[in-house]
Structure formats: structure tokens, C-alpha cells
Amino acid sequence: MNIENTTGRMGVGVISAGKVGTALGSALRAAGHTVVGAHAASEASRERLDAMLPGVPALDVETIVERAELVILAVPDAELAGLVSGLAKLGTWQAGQIVVHTAARFGVEVLAPAAQAGALTLAIHPAMEFTGTSLDVARLAECRFAVSAPTVLQPIGLALVAEMGGEGVVINSADRPLYDAALAHAVAGIQLAAAGAARVLGIVTGGQLEGDSDAVARPDAPVPGDLLRSFAQSALERGLAGRAEVPDDAAASRHLEALTTLAAESAEVTDVAQAHAAILDVIGRAAQKPDAECG
Known part of the structure; x- marks a missing residue:
């Protein structure tokens, strides 16, 4: 499936600098986007950030969301809902901002607090194991991604996946479990x-x-x-x-x-x-x- 880029060049924020987040951030940067910052709370994540996304600053979560046009939420499943709702309470989400989470089990419903603030929400899960090394970026080219989003936003999700070298497969949000x-x-x-x-x-x-x-x-x-x-x-x-x-x-x-x-x-x-x-x-x-x- 060949999809032309319909997303434009964006500032990308990565939360957090784990194995998945840094690989996706690296792939998006290779596609021409600018990674404006990544959250790296531990020494291991800071080392991974330096290795996978050299030159990208480690920033706090709120600053990343304020600066980014595209926010990648690559966090443990148990932390996702609380993170999204917490940022909504702080008024951090922005209208027109693209917010993507990478959890397999959730559709876009978990991003409802961001959507209520006007963000464009997508659930994009890469169906592969990650090593935390640059090898992951190359393997994304052979990867299938589950894309869940409202019908009008599905082309954006598929375009992002194509830019990372993968192929998107649309999954109904309710069928993510x-x-x-x-x-x-x-x-x-x-x-x-x-x-x-x-x-x-x-x-x-x-x-x-x-x-x-x-x-x-x-x-x-x-x-x-x-x-x-x-x-x-x-x-x-x-x-x-x-x-x-x-x-x-x-x-x-x-x-x-x-x-x-x-x-x-x-x-x-x-x-x-x-x-x-x-x-x-x-x-x-x-x-x-x-x-x-x-x-």
C-alpha cells in the first residue's frame, strides 16, 4: 500500500524514550519530521535517547506536549489513561494536535480527554518486538501496524505508518482488545x-x-x-x-x-x-x- 504523505513536516514529541518511542521517533525524523523533545526519566532512557535520537533534548512531559504538533505516547498500558487525563486537567492538549498512542490493547477511547480538547487522536500499534537499538528502525520497514481512528482520521494514521516504512492495517477501535x-x-x-x-x-x-x-x-x-x-x-x-x-x-x-x-x-x-x-x-x-x- 503506497500512501502519499498527507501529514506535512511536523514537530514530534516522544513520551517516553523507551524502546518503542525512540524507534518511532527515529523513523519519523528520517522521514523529515523534527523531534522537538523526548521524556527520559531514567538513566537508561537518557542513554537510549542519546543513541537513537542524538541531539534531541530530554524534556518534561508538559513542555513536550506544548511544543509538539504530533505527540507519540509510547508508555506502559497501565500509565496511559492517567497520563492523558492528567494532561487534560492541566489544559495541555491543543486543538489540531495529533496524539498517537502505541498500546495494542486500547483504541482511541483512552485518548478521549485529548480529543475533547480538540486533538486528533489515533491508536497505532507496531506489531513487532523491539530491541532498543537502531536495528528496530530498519525492521519497521517490514512491520505491520494496527491503526485505529475515526474514519476521517484513518488516512493520517496510514500516512504516518507509511512514512515510518511500515504498512497500516485498519482495526476497529472497539476490536482492539x-x-x-x-x-x-x-x-x-x-x-x-x-x-x-x-x-x-x-x-x-x-x-x-x-x-x-x-x-x-x-x-x-x-x-x-x-x-x-x-x-x-x-x-x-x-x-x-x-x-x-x-x-x-x-x-x-x-x-x-x-x-x-x-x-x-x-x-x-x-x-x-x-x-x-x-x-x-x-x-x-x-x-x-x-x-x-x-x-
């Missing part, structure tokens, strides 16, 4: 399955992965981790296409028996056998549905 839950479901399932498989492979390969919870994620992971990554990628693609491969009864029994036998010898993988049994049950029941698209 479901969007957040879907991402959490995927992350939890992938992490659980990968961690369990890594422990089993660690045992059968002489303990190369045993006790190393980061092994699968590291670029220099041992061979079992590489095997998991390459094998799981095709499974991920099938899952994204809406297909869950259903093993035949013999294969399912064989796999479960192998894991159960190992669990009897190594209690640390008991949960892996139990989880696999539960997964087989869910896949089997899904396959029995008339509209199931499996295998």
Missing part, C-alpha cells in the same frame, strides 16, 4: 511450544540446550535451535493460512508415547507431554468441525 488477545495467544503458544521442544532436543542432543532458555532465539544457537527455527517456519506459514495439520492416529500416538516415555525418565519435560496431548485434542476437535480447513 481482541487484536491484543490474538497477538498474546500467538506469542504464548509459540513460546510454549518452542521452549518445550528445545528442552526435549536439549536432552536428546546431550544437553546442548538444557538450561538455556534463550538458545532458540539467538542467532548463534546450537544446531537443535536451528532445526527448530527452520522446521517451525513452515508450520507458522500454514497456521497463518488458517490450516492446522492433523497427524494421523498412528503418528499422533507415536509422538505422544515418545514424549510420555521421556517424561517418565525426565520430570522436567512432563509438561511438554501434557501440552502436546492437549494440542492434539484441540486440533482433533477442530478437524471434526464441518467448516474446518485442515491439512
Whole structure:
């Protein structure tokens, strides 16, 4: 999706200088906007600000909002509502100012106090993990962003995403909790399955992965981790296409028996056998549905 810039050059304020805020601020600056300031309360955030947005001053929140035409609110979910309402009570929000939050779980409703002051409010969530380094800025070019906003403001949100190199996907504001839950479901399932498989492979390969919870994620992971990554990628693609491969009864029994036998010898993988049994049950029941698209 190619969107022409309809936002113009703006002064951008970043609250706060965490992993997400500095990456988005850096991407917007690269697109020609000016980052007028960022909130950096801790030593770590000040160091990150210097590294990711050199020359950008660390300012207090009120000053940032007063100076910025575009305010990026990249703060923990639990702090967002209080921050927005607190600034509204101080009369800091400005009519015509663009206010964006980056939380997955919230739509624009959480920004209502700013909207009541005349601000243009958008919820824009980048669906990726951030490292807090310059690598994040490059990865934004491959990122999808969930954009929630009133219909008239959606083009602004999509344009901002395009300027950062990403692609926007419009999500109804009321559906943001479901969007957040879907991402959490995927992350939890992938992490659980990968961690369990890594422990089993660690045992059968002489303990190369045993006790190393980061092994699968590291670029220099041992061979079992590489095997998991390459094998799981095709499974991920099938899952994204809406297909869950259903093993035949013999294969399912064989796999479960192998894991159960190992669990009897190594209690640390008991949960892996139990989880696999539960997964087989869910896949089997899904396959029995008339509209199931499996295998």
C-alpha cells in the first residue's frame, strides 16, 4: 500500500524514550519530521535517547506536549489513561494536535480527554518486538501496524505508518482488545511450544540446550535451535493460512508415547507431554468441525 504523505513536516514529541518511542521517533525524523523533545526519566532512557535520537533534548512531559504538533505516547498500558487525563486537567492538549498512542490493547477511547480538547487522536500499534537499538528502525520497514481512528482520521494514521516504512492495517477501535488477545495467544503458544521442544532436543542432543532458555532465539544457537527455527517456519506459514495439520492416529500416538516415555525418565519435560496431548485434542476437535480447513 503506497500512501502519499498527507501529514506535512511536523514537530514530534516522544513520551517516553523507551524502546518503542525512540524507534518511532527515529523513523519519523528520517522521514523529515523534527523531534522537538523526548521524556527520559531514567538513566537508561537518557542513554537510549542519546543513541537513537542524538541531539534531541530530554524534556518534561508538559513542555513536550506544548511544543509538539504530533505527540507519540509510547508508555506502559497501565500509565496511559492517567497520563492523558492528567494532561487534560492541566489544559495541555491543543486543538489540531495529533496524539498517537502505541498500546495494542486500547483504541482511541483512552485518548478521549485529548480529543475533547480538540486533538486528533489515533491508536497505532507496531506489531513487532523491539530491541532498543537502531536495528528496530530498519525492521519497521517490514512491520505491520494496527491503526485505529475515526474514519476521517484513518488516512493520517496510514500516512504516518507509511512514512515510518511500515504498512497500516485498519482495526476497529472497539476490536482492539481482541487484536491484543490474538497477538498474546500467538506469542504464548509459540513460546510454549518452542521452549518445550528445545528442552526435549536439549536432552536428546546431550544437553546442548538444557538450561538455556534463550538458545532458540539467538542467532548463534546450537544446531537443535536451528532445526527448530527452520522446521517451525513452515508450520507458522500454514497456521497463518488458517490450516492446522492433523497427524494421523498412528503418528499422533507415536509422538505422544515418545514424549510420555521421556517424561517418565525426565520430570522436567512432563509438561511438554501434557501440552502436546492437549494440542492434539484441540486440533482433533477442530478437524471434526464441518467448516474446518485442515491439512
